[in-house]
Amino acid sequence: MKEGMNRREFVKASAAAGLAVATAPNIVKGVDDRKAKLGFIGVGGRGTGHLSLLLRRKDIEVPAVCDIKKDAVDRASELVVKSGRPKPTGYTNGEEDFRNLVVRDDLDGVVISTPWEWHVAMAVAAMKAGKYAGVEVPAATTIDGCWDLVNTSEQTGVPCMLLENVCYRRDVMAVLNILRQGLFGEIVHCECGYRHDLREVKFNPGVQFGPGANGEAVWRTAHSIKRNGELYPTHGIGPIAEYLDINRGNRFVSLTSTASKARGLRDYIIRKAGENHPNAKIEFALGDVVTTVIKCANGEIVTVNHDTNTPHPYSLGFRVQGTRGIWNDVNGSIYIEGRSPKEHTWEPFDSYLKEFDHPLWKKYAEEAAGAGHGGMDFFVAHAFVESIKRKVQPPIDVYDAAAWSVITPLSEQSIAQGSTPMPFPDFTDGRWMYNKPSFAFGEEY
Amino acid sequence: MKEGMNRREFVKASAAAGLAVATAPNIVKGVDDRKAKLGFIGVGGRGTGHLSLLLRRKDIEVPAVCDIKKDAVDRASELVVKSGRPKPTGYTNGEEDFRNLVVRDDLDGVVISTPWEWHVAMAVAAMKAGKYAGVEVPAATTIDGCWDLVNTSEQTGVPCMLLENVCYRRDVMAVLNILRQGLFGEIVHCECGYRHDLREVKFNPGVQFGPGANGEAVWRTAHSIKRNGELYPTHGIGPIAEYLDINRGNRFVSLTSTASKARGLRDYIIRKAGENHPNAKIEFALGDVVTTVIKCANGEIVTVNHDTNTPHPYSLGFRVQGTRGIWNDVNGSIYIEGRSPKEHTWEPFDSYLKEFDHPLWKKYAEEAAGAGHGGMDFFVAHAFVESIKRKVQPPIDVYDAAAWSVITPLSEQSIAQGSTPMPFPDFTDGRWMYNKPSFAFGEEY
Numbered sequence: 001m002k003e004g005m006n007r008r009e010f011v012k013a014s015a016a017a018g019l020a021v022a023t024a025p026n027i028v029k030g031v032d033d034r035k036a037k038l039g040f041i042g043v044g045g046r047g048t049g050h051l052s053l054l055l056r057r058k059d060i061e062v063p064a065v066c067d068i069k070k071d072a073v074d075r076a077s078e079l080v081v082k083s084g085r086p087k088p089t090g091y092t093n094g095e096e097d098f099r100n101l102v103v104r105d106d107l108d109g110v111v112i113s114t115p116w117e118w119h120v121a122m123a124v125a126a127m128k129a130g131k132y133a134g135v136e137v138p139a140a141t142t143i144d145g146c147w148d149l150v151n152t153s154e155q156t157g158v159p160c161m162l163l164e165n166v167c168y169r170r171d172v173m174a175v176l177n178i179l180r181q182g183l184f185g186e187i188v189h190c191e192c193g194y195r196h197d198l199r200e201v202k203f204n205p206g207v208q209f210g211p212g213a214n215g216e217a218v219w220r221t222a223h224s225i226k227r228n229g230e231l232y233p234t235h236g237i238g239p240i241a242e243y244l245d246i247n248r249g250n251r252f253v254s255l256t257s258t259a260s261k262a263r264g265l266r267d268y269i270i271r272k273a274g275e276n277h278p279n280a281k282i283e284f285a286l287g288d289v290v291t292t293v294i295k296c297a298n299g300e301i302v303t304v305n306h307d308t309n310t311p312h313p314y315s316l317g318f319r320v321q322g323t324r325g326i327w328n329d330v331n332g333s334i335y336i337e338g339r340s341p342k343e344h345t346w347e348p349f350d351s352y353l354k355e356f357d358h359p360l361w362k363k364y365a366e367e368a369a370g371a372g373h374g375g376m377d378f379f380v381a382h383a384f385v386e387s388i389k390r391k392v393q394p395p396i397d398v399y400d401a402a403a404w405s406v407i408t409p410l411s412e413q414s415i416a417q418g419s420t421p422m423p424f425p426d427f428t429d430g431r432w433m434y435n436k437p438s439f440a441f442g443e444e445y
Numbered sequence: 446m447k448e449g450m451n452r453r454e455f456v457k458a459s460a461a462a463g464l465a466v467a468t469a470p471n472i473v474k475g476v477d478d479r480k481a482k483l484g485f486i487g488v489g490g491r492g493t494g495h496l497s498l499l500l501r502r503k504d505i506e507v508p509a510v511c512d513i514k515k516d517a518v519d520r521a522s523e524l525v526v527k528s529g530r531p532k533p534t535g536y537t538n539g540e541e542d543f544r545n546l547v548v549r550d551d552l553d554g555v556v557i558s559t560p561w562e563w564h565v566a567m568a569v570a571a572m573k574a575g576k577y578a579g580v581e582v583p584a585a586t587t588i589d590g591c592w593d594l595v596n597t598s599e600q601t602g603v604p605c606m607l608l609e610n611v612c613y614r615r616d617v618m619a620v621l622n623i624l625r626q627g628l629f630g631e632i633v634h635c636e637c638g639y640r641h642d643l644r645e646v647k648f649n650p651g652v653q654f655g656p657g658a659n660g661e662a663v664w665r666t667a668h669s670i671k672r673n674g675e676l677y678p679t680h681g682i683g684p685i686a687e688y689l690d691i692n693r694g695n696r697f698v699s700l701t702s703t704a705s706k707a708r709g710l711r712d713y714i715i716r717k718a719g720e721n722h723p724n725a726k727i728e729f730a731l732g733d734v735v736t737t738v739i740k741c742a743n744g745e746i747v748t749v750n751h752d753t754n755t756p757h758p759y760s761l762g763f764r765v766q767g768t769r770g771i772w773n774d775v776n777g778s779i780y781i782e783g784r785s786p787k788e789h790t791w792e793p794f795d796s797y798l799k800e801f802d803h804p805l806w807k808k809y810a811e812e813a814a815g816a817g818h819g820g821m822d823f824f825v826a827h828a829f830v831e832s833i834k835r836k837v838q839p840p841i842d843v844y845d846a847a848a849w850s851v852i853t854p855l856s857e858q859s860i861a862q863g864s865t866p867m868p869f870p871d872f873t874d875g876r877w878m879y880n881k882p883s884f885a886f887g888e889e890y
Contacts, residue, residue, distance in 0.1 A: 185712060188705040188755065189734035197789060256701040256864045260633040261744025267630060267768040289634035289766065291748050293736050295864065299706025303736050303748065310633065311782035312771045313789050321734065323712040326757045331776040337756035344642060344758050419701045419740065421864045 034389040039064040039110045039131070041098045041122050043076040045215055046136060047113030049372050050163075051076055054111075054381050055083040056367075059389065066091035066101045098122055102129040109134055109388045111163070115219040120145035127158040132394070134161050134384045137234040139401035143409045143425065146402035150427045153398040161384050161394035162401035164238040165372075166316065168379035171349065172239045173358035173440060175320060175327050179243055181356075183336050185324030187243060192236030193305030193317040199268045202308075207273045224286040228259050229412035230306045231286065234404045236316050237294075238396070240302055243320060247399045248435040250298045252424045257411035259287025264309030284309075292411050297432075304407065359443045379445075386445035395439045402427040479834040484509040484552045484576070486543045486567050488521035490660055491581060492558030494817050495608075496521055499556075499826050500528040501812075504834065511536035511546045543567055547574040554579055554833045556608070560664040565590035572603040577839075579606050579829045582679040584846035588854045588870065591847035595872045598843040606829050606839035607846035609683035610817075611761065613824035616794065617684045618803035618885060620765060620772050624688055626801070628781050630769030632688065637681030638750030638762040644713045647753075652718045669731040673704050674857035675751045676731065679849045681761050682739075683841070685747055688765060692844045693880040695743045697869040702856035704732025709754030729754075737856050742877075749852065804888045824890075831890035840884045847872040 038060055040051055044067065054060050065076045065088045073090040081087050089104075091097040095118075102110055102125045109132035112122045120140045123133035133149075139162050140146045153160050166172060178184065202221040204214040209221035223231055244250050262284040269279045290306040305317060318329035325336035333346035340347045360379060361368070367382075368375035380396075387394035403424065410422040426432065483505055485496055489512065499505050510521045510533045518535040526532050534549075536542040540563075547555055547570045554577035557567045565585045568578035584607050585591045598605050611617060623629065647666040649659040654666035668676055689695050707729040714724045735751040750762060763774035770781035778791035785792045805824065806813070812827075813820035825841075832839035848869065855867040871877065 185755075186708050188708055188732075189736075189752070254863065256703065256738065256866070258701065258738045258740055258746050260746040263631050263633055264768050287633075287746075288768075289746060291634075291738050291746060293701070293703045293738060293864070295703055299708075301703050301705040301732075301734060301736060307634070307766075310630075310766060310768055310771070311789075312766065312773075312780055313791050321752075321755060321757065323709050323733075323755055326755070328757075328775070330773070335757055344756075346758050418699065419738070419866045421701070 035059050035061055036385045036388040037061045037063055037106055037108045038385075039066070039101050039104065039107045040076065041066045041101060041110055041112045042114035042118075042136075043067045043072045044069075044113065047111065048072075048076060048079070049377065050111050050113060050381060051079060053371050053377055054385070055079060055085075057385065060385060061085060062088050063106045064089045064091065064101045064104055066098045068092065068095055068097075099125055102126045102131055107131050109384065111384070112136060116141050116223070117219075120148050123160050124148055124152045127152045127156045127160060130156070130158055132159050132161065132384070132388050134163050134394075135401065136163050137238075138232065138405040138408060140405045141408055143406055146406045146427065147425070149398050150402050159387065159393050160398040160401055161387065162234065162238075162396045162404065163380050163384065164234050164396055164404070165376045165380040166235045167238045167242055167396060167439070168360075168376040168383075169239070169373075170357070170361050170375065171329070171353055172318070173361055174353050174356040175318075176239075176242060176440065177356040177358050178327070178352065179320065179322075183325050183339070184320060184322030184327070187300055187320060187322040189301055189319075189321045190240045190243065191303045191305075191317055191319035192240050193303075193307060193315075194232045194235050195305060195307040195312060195315045195317055197311055197314070198308040199265065199311075202265065203268070203272070203279075207269045207277060207279050209279075224265060224284050224309070225282060226285055227412060228262075228285040228287055228290070228415050229409070230257055230290050230292045230304055230407050232306060232308070233292070233304055233407040233411075236304050236318070237302070237404050237407060238400075239318065240320075241400065241404060242439045244296055244298070244300055244302070245437045246296070247403055247428055247432045248437045249432070250296055250300075251426060251428070251432040252403055252407075253295050253297050254421045254423050255292050255294045255407065255410055255414060256419045256421050257290060257292040257414035258419045259415045260289045262287050262309070264288045268309075287415075290411065290415070292407065292414075294407070358440065360440055360445070363443055383445045395445065399427050480504050480506055481830045481833040482506045482508055482551055482553045483830075484511070484546050484549065484555045485521065486511045486546060486555055486557045487559035487563075487581075488512045488517045489514075489558065492556065493517075493521060493524070494822065495556050495558060495826060496524060498816050498822055499830070500524060500530075502830065505830060506530060507533050508551045509534045509536065509546045509549055511543045513537065513540055513542075544570055547571045547576055552576050554829065556829070557581060561586050561668070562664075565593050568605050569593055569597045572597045572601045572605060575601070575603055577604055577606065577829070577833050579608050579839075580846065581608050582683075583677065583850040583853060585850045586853055588851055591851045591872065592870070594843050595847050604832065604838050605843040605846055606832065607679065607683075607841045607849065608825050608829065609679050609841055609845075609849070610821045610825040611680045612683045612687055612841060612884070613805075613821040613828075614684070614818075615802070615806050615820065616774070616798055617763070618806055619798050619801040620763075621684075621687060621885060622801040622803050623772070623797065624765065624767075628770050628784070629765060629767030629772070632745055632765065632767045634746055634764075634766045635685045635688065636748045636750075636762055636764035637685050638748075638752060638760075639677045639680050640750060640752040640757060640760045640762055642756055642759070643753040644710065644756075647710065648713065648717070652714045652722060652724050654724075669710060669729050669754070670727060671730055672857060673707075673730040673732055673735070673860050674854070675702055675735050675737045675749055675852050677751060677753070678737070678749055678852040678856075681749050681763070682747070682849050682852060683845075684763065685765075686845065686849060687884045689741055689743070689745055689747070690882045691741070692848055692873055692877045693882045694877065695741055695745075696871060696873070696877040697848055697852075698740050698742050699866045699868050700737050700739045700852065700855055700859060701864045701866050702735060702737040702859035703864045704860045705734045707732050707754070709733045713754075732860075735856065735860070737852065737859075739852070803885065805885060805890070808888055828890045840890065844872050
């Protein structure tokens, strides 16, 4: 991207210059006529969720679907047909067949919901073929992968959106609204994380994982065996990055990461299947709790906890703290100095959720109703589709995808080196200093 | 301390060898007759709190009281006289007059409640004079100070107790009970901190601090101006150290510390007194939130937050997490797999507080009623007095005092070096591997 260009100019310029985006077959005639033609790579649980949700819209077409499992493609095709659309072409011919999908000339964008380690290859292939890449979280699992996404997007002029739905959680967006109205004062500290007991996801059925197991146990468990780090940062860090204007006036500068011992998964296996089960001998690399502390250019610090191997209720553990007030999602509370009725005493967040409901939620609550994960899935898909229709950068762009996802490999390095601080790459090459915040300002998407 | 000796043997051996403790004037005749003769150094807010509480006991005498302020000593003397005891000798002749108190031959122990930077000098002087040192938190502010305490205690054979009251908080002790009964499984991760809005303590009255100000604003504020680190770790880390058997089979190995920018205090001054007030120009060193992550020898990690400059309700932010269950004080909840009625759902902690009430609380609840900080002040003073009467090591000993307090200077070094990991000194010189847990096992103290 040329210096001084903002995202919107960049995409328009790319289009004007006859780059990939401009060759996409969709011609903008008017808001009502615009459609996004989407291909789906990966239609397991998550991909099917995206597909079902998007099929409720009138402004999308689904010419192609890809999955290594034929029955997944068949099920997806049936959903498309049931929605009154033509039967999509299916791509099921092995792990590399997605490359045949992305080069079709009847697609504007591709939704990628595959195992983590495939995200970069698929998003890069999509961008190189001129298709908007909508990639599930995390976007990459290595530093090189993050750079590949950024470099490819810059070289092709094609956007890549990270499909981080939690940025659109209703309370998360209300807090964004509260923050932008200044009620927290100047933010100094945030906390977030992924505290989700995944034992029944990592082992399914019983204590099985790998080929032949169900759902994410097929591939996700391997990451717990081989890797020790903050493996899943974006649900927590995405919203925090929006609060802190990361890549838009601020950036992540460095992190330290520390891992506890790994005990939970083995304990689970032994209780479920006994000490003599072969899986009871596995040495898991992933610490049960991994705590990462990030320092930002503007002086804020952010704590991120990854916590998926032991029994506890689900929480993303948000805490946003400034000179005038604080939101504490762990106890569902807020405290604003001078506004909260009782000094040094929490107020329930509920009334703030109503008063500061984000304009996007006010406008689209009805459309979001029934969408996955409390409605937030609607918004992230909506943003992807609307960005494609307008041929603009999506609100969560390739620099966000890289800066949020790179936490994982950096935390692995920090842990491997005894919690040594690791610097973040600056994927924007200095443009973070000049970029302006852009997430969820309008009422459109 | 000689290798292979446990604490109790150590004190008994010291006494038998005619060391300082043995020359103390109190002779054990029987439980009912034993008394602890206590001197008080520092009778401001906190020291007076200890004094008032201890005067309710029949087993203590107070022959001497010291403070640089004569009116403080007068007030303390009056309290002693009102309790039916002889008027104590007062020491008010400047900052070094405490040295004349500690050498009296009618004292067994000294309670030290002075500004942090005096704790080491006073505790060392007390131990050298053969008096049990009971020192308020933190015990020291430097690494050398921690070593001075340990070396002096070992060389003199005289114990030093850190008066960390939160170890005796009723819910904290119930959790200790739950943990020892195995309900959490194997502990992997803990969180704690000191999240206390101290702005009205650091500035009092108005935005004043330093000489002429009130209470702790006289001296404590200077630490926020000059130091950037985890300044007050022991209220949080004390209970966690007991949970994790620190110095007794486990130890703190290393930490990283990261500080946010410092904004809260200046914002407070400007709002209270305007931009033109001279204090509005102060550059505070202390980050508003300082997050420290400690790695333990047995593989647990502990997050500690110091957070005193912005508006928020008080919390020590406890979280104790194992392979089978978790206590989350931030939302007043607990979850024990297989016991909690609803899967993945918090239970209120209240019923556990009743069921797992610690034997010490069951026994002494009546005596503790009305004591400071919800009754826990009774227990810490009780433990100090009972240890003196029995001539044994106190349950929170000089190694605990050092290991918990050294977090502060280590965190300052880590922050100054960009969150570089800092190793903990092993104050026990390897004995942590053989020492057995000893805190709050009996029903006596």
